[in-house]
Structures are given as C-alpha cells and as structure tokens.
Amino acid sequence: MGITLRGVNYTYQEGTPFEGRALFNIDLGILDGSYTAVIGHTGSGKSTMMQLLNGLNIPTKGDVQVNGVTISAKSKPKSIKQLRQQVGLVFQFPESQLFEETVLKDVAFGPKNFGKTTEEAESIAREKLALVGISDDLFEKNPFELSGGQMRRVAIAGILAMEPTVLVLDEPTAGLDPKGRRDLMALFSQLHASGMTIVLVTHLMDDVANYAEQVYVLEAGRLVLSGSPQEIFQKVDLLTEKQLGLPKITAFAQRLRERGVAMDRLPITIDEFKEVMRSWTN
Ligand code: ADP
C-alpha cells in the first residue's frame, strides 16, 4: 500500500506569534519496498516531513497515509500509535536518545513498551543487535561506554526492534568517518533487500545515486522536483542553480562533456561510467 501524502501542509506553533509554515501542499507517493531519497537545503522541510511520516508531526492540513492508516489533523491517538510502530524514524544523532543502563535493555525497551514480555523483547533485541553488527560481549555494557559508531548502531537496533515496515533515516551517517558511513549504508541496503521500505534524507549525492530508486527535492517547504536519480542528475544546470551538487562521477563526466566528449546521458555511478568508457573503445 505504501505511503501517500495528499495536500500536506505543516505549520509550527500555529496561531501564535511564532507561527512558521514549514511545508506547503505536498503531494507525493512512496512505494512499498522502495528506496526513496529526500534532498534539499537546511530549512527546506525535510525533517518536518520525516516526522510527519511517523506521526510525530500531524499535518495541519491534508493527510498522510501509511499502509492503510490515515493521519490528519482529526486523527485519534490510536491510529497515531499504529503509525509509530509501522514507521521507524532514525533521527540525526540517534545515539542522543539512548538512556537505559545496558545496551540490551535499551534495545528491548521499545518492544516491551508495546506489550512484549521481557523475554520476548530481549530476544528481539539480541536479533536486532546482531543484525546491526553489535557483538554479544557488548550487550551488558552501558551504551555510553561504546564508540560513537557503535552507539549509533545500538540506537538503530532499538528502532528495528519495533519491527517497522518503513525505516525513515534523517541524515543517519552525519558525523561518522568514511568507514562508519559505508557500513551503515550497507546495513540500510541489506534492510531494503529484505523488503523494508527505506526513506533517506541526505545531502550526499553519491548516496542518492548509489542507493535510491526515487528522489524528492524540497525547497523552502515545497516539493520542486522528483524522479529517478538518473533523471534528476541529468538536470545539471537546475541542480547547480539550486546548489544541490552532483554525484562525484557525474560532475567529472560533466566536465568531460564541457570539453567536447560526447555522452548521451551523464553517468551517476562508477559502474555507469565504466559502461560509457567501454562505448568509447568499441
Ligand atoms: P530541514 O530538515 O530540511 O533542515 P526542517 O524541517 O528542520 O528543515 O525545518 C523546516 C522549517 O521549519 C525551518 O524554517 C525551520 O526553522 C522550521 N522549524 C523546524 N523545527 C521547528 C520547530 N520545532 N519549531 C518552529 N519551527 C521549526
């Protein structure tokens, strides 16, 4: 059934002197099992939109549908709770939300809170910790004794422990070193391959090119562009004007094109670039 946003508006602190409209008439769809990227400058409304997907924000106007659950300004807490379970939201720096005294307890907290017994919850927690690559010897440690990358994995395991069907990732690799970033991206790719719907907010165009199937571009609270990464990254002038950047290999190919190298389409991944090179030697 996927996710649909229909005419969604979101205003912070409506009716107060601090009122601020963050999203304007957003219509979009996200297919079940797809990998969607959301890009746009700081303040364009990405995080506001991600929080609408899991019911942390409720639309001021319009509605959000997730797997048959509809959320609008009139929704009851029960359907919002349903949405929270379906859609796992990984914030930027999710490790700041760890709070239990052991890693295992922290990850088991969510399922326990949603009605599982301690044993069931801890069994789910072990499984999810293994999935994110946290070894057993760390389960009884205090989360704050772990490295930054490990803490982030524990936080993500805590979200996976709710067994969501959709995983929303708001700049999930911010602040990690290149290896930590690659490993996490590989984990999300694996979750996607196992059938999970992935929504990724990022400013890394290489990640968009390498992983996403669909891209939405936000600008000042409005949806201004959408399409596959291949389509989006052909619009070099538009993206340059919007200062959104290109995948590294696309920028390189574009410079070649400017120097007279003919290319029907700009490659967006290394594999696509290799194909372009093969066509030169044929
Ligand atoms: P992004 O994630 O793309 O950087 P946000 O969704 O965080 O954008 O912000 C969109 C707009 O909403 C910005 O103008 C921002 O200042 C405003 N905003 C975000 N969070 C709040 C909040 N809690 N209260 C008031 N305004 C907010």
Ligand code: MG
């Ligand atoms: Mg944000």
